[in-house]
Amino acid sequence: MAIEVRIPTILRTYTGGEKAVEAKGDTLQGLIDDLDSRHAGIKGRLITDEGKLHRFVNVYVNDEDVRFLGSLETPLKDGDNVTVLPAVAGG
Amino acid sequence: MTSVSDDRHATATLSLPRTMVDQVMAHARRDHPDECCGIISAKDGAASRVFEMENAERSPTGFSFGTDSLKVYRAMDDDDEEPWIVYHSHTATEAYPSRTDVKWSATAGFPYWLLVSTRSDEDEVRAFTIEGTEITEVELIVT
Numbered sequence: 001m002a003i004e005v006r007i008p009t010i011l012r013t014y015t016g017g018e019k020a021v022e023a024k025g026d027t028l029q030g031l032i033d034d035l036d037s038r039h040a041g042i043k044g045r046l047i048t049d050e051g052k053l054h055r056f057v058n059v060y061v062n063d064e065d066v067r068f069l070g071s072l073e074t075p076l077k078d079g080d081n082v083t084v085l086p087a088v089a090g091g
Numbered sequence: 092m093t094s095v096s097d098d099r100h101a102t103a104t105l106s107l108p109r110t111m112v113d114q115v116m117a118h119a120r121r122d123h124p125d126e127c128c129g130i131i132s133a134k135d136g137a138a139s140r141v142f143e144m145e146n147a148e149r150s151p152t153g154f155s156f157g158t159d160s161l162k163v164y165r166a167m168d169d170d171d172e173e174p175w176i177v178y179h180s181h182t183a184t185e186a187y188p189s190r191t192d193v194k195w196s197a198t199a200g201f202p203y204w205l206l207v208s209t210r211s212d213e214d215e216v217r218a219f220t221i222e223g224t225e226i227t228e229v230e231l232i233v234t
Contacts (some may be wrong), residue, residue, distance in 0.1 A: 008164065008174075008200060009173055009200055010198070010199075010200030019168060054198075056195075056198035060161055065158075085160055085161065086198055086200045087199075088128075088155065088156040088177060088200075089148075089153070089154060089155035090128075090179055090195050090196075090199075090204075091154070091189045091190070091191030091192060
């Protein structure tokens with residue numbers, strides 16, 4: 001099952017400059033594992049060593065923030081679209 | 092004075108149209124006493140559009156992009172624009188990156204940080220690159 005993942009500029013070094021790539025997974029965790037198998041290293045920019053979603057990124061499934069959907073356990077199905085954006089903040 | 096790090100920057104100057112600088116300053120004045128934030132996108136290496144963003148913090152001492160991020164990034168992507176400059180205001184201190192700005196800069200994905208200050212009636216607008224913990228001011232050329 002193919003899910004389109006939109007990649008922000010800052011992470012396109014992992015996707016050979018591609019704005020969007022396809023990946024597979026029943027959950028967001030599975031999708032990120034699959035993404036990392038094709039674009040080695042990208043997982044480390046999305047998930048912390050403790051296995052949580054990085055606070056420096058926001059991930060949306062069908063335009064909903066996954067923090068309100070189940071985070072890495074968010075279920076995915078064919079045709080869903082996933083968007084990764086940098087979290088931007090300062091003081 | 093020249094330092095090794097200067098070679099990493101594509102340009103030591105940043106050109107912005109007067110209308111954009113005025114829009115950013117007006118946004119900052121409007122949101123004062125809270126900080127404002129937003130994006131100036133680039134296309135083909137030049138400033139393209141100003142996106143005034145919601146400050147989800149609604150705070151005089153901090154900002155974070157709110158739920159309008161998704162729409163703005165998609166608009167840039169659809170028009171082949173790049174996130175180029177992140178701007179925000181300081182409301183009681185100078186227009187210079189804070190420690191929090193430095194902390195977030197590595198992952199925010201912007202080549203330039205534009206800071207404005209609303210601490211007085213006098214407009215303060217300055218531009219910087221932040222690499223690691225190194226802050227370098229770039230000359231802002233308003234055209």
